[in-house]
Amino acid sequence: MTEFEEGVADLRRRLDPALWPLFIPKAEDLFRWRIQLECGCVREIFTTGKDRFPDERSDRDPVTGCRLPDGEFWCRDHHVAKPYREIAEWDERRVHEFPADPEEPQHGLDAETWAKIQRPEPHSSAFWRVKLSCGHYADVCVGDLDWKPEDGPRLVTKKRLAEIRRDFEEMWASGEPGWPNEGPERDHIRRMLDLGWPRPEPEHECFACTAAKRVTGYQRIGPLVPPPKPAAPPPIERERVEAQLARAEAEVQRLRKRLEQAQG
Numbered sequence: 001m002t003e004f005e006e007g008v009a010d011l012r013r014r015l016d017p018a019l020w021p022l023f024i025p026k027a028e029d030l031f032r033w034r035i036q037l038e039c040g041c042v043r044e045i046f047t048t049g050k051d052r053f054p055d056e057r058s059d060r061d062p063v064t065g066c067r068l069p070d071g072e073f074w075c076r077d078h079h080v081a082k083p084y085r086e087i088a089e090w091d092e093r094r095v096h097e098f099p100a101d102p103e104e105p106q107h108g109l110d111a112e113t114w115a116k117i118q119r120p121e122p123h124s125s126a127f128w129r130v131k132l133s134c135g136h137y138a139d140v141c142v143g144d145l146d147w148k149p150e151d152g153p154r155l156v157t158k159k160r161l162a163e164i165r166r167d168f169e170e171m172w173a174s175g176e177p178g179w180p181n182e183g184p185e186r187d188h189i190r191r192m193l194d195l196g197w198p199r200p201e202p203e204h205e206c207f208a209c210t211a212a213k214r215v216t217g218y219q220r221i222g223p224l225v226p227p228p229k230p231a232a233p234p235p236i237e238r239e240r241v242e243a244q245l246a247r248a249e250a251e252v253q254r255l256r257k258r259l260e261q262a263q264g
Helices: 002-014 017-023 111-117 158-174 184-194 237-263
Strands: 030-037 042-048 072-074 084-098 123-132 137-142 203-205 212-223
Touching (some): 137 203, 184 203
Antiparallel strands (some): 084 123, 084 203
């Protein structure tokens, strides 16, 4: 019940009061389930209505706020490295304004590298909400405000591609922190180099895949709020008369004892 009350309080903070009746369930309508995730973890969840099962609902991605695919729930104990997934759909677009980059190198970069990527003037970028091949969502930054999904990615020249490839090979060989010799990030860079360094990239890292786990089994516990006990049915006439007679006989016995005590 505490978890339900905390969830309701969070929804009330985030939603307009006019929407509370639509999106905030009543405790009497919720059913408790015990679910097991593919990682082996067991937890309790709620469903609205006794006929809705755990694999028909899901958690929200804490980064994007989007719902995970049905039957997926967040596990805080078993994370994996962020994989890269292909972009299946380009959805909503919003533009964000950025101030000029500082002159001092940022993010642990050396002065030479920072000079190549520094933006000395205020600039704008478009952020696209995309759906990945795994069914999760992510936000992708696209520097070209005029770009549209139907335009497709733009490739660099062969000369520029050779320069980019050489720079990465040198950084990997140097063993500098932040440039791993193996793992999802380096494999992703290799694929982008083989594709001609497309912009925007046709794939993106998926944070949700690091901790979203599928349901492998579930067990119904019961309603969150037990229903009230039904009222006892009214006694039939014979039972009512027998009960009255038993009370009367008990009263006669009590009076007889009092009379005996008074005569003695």
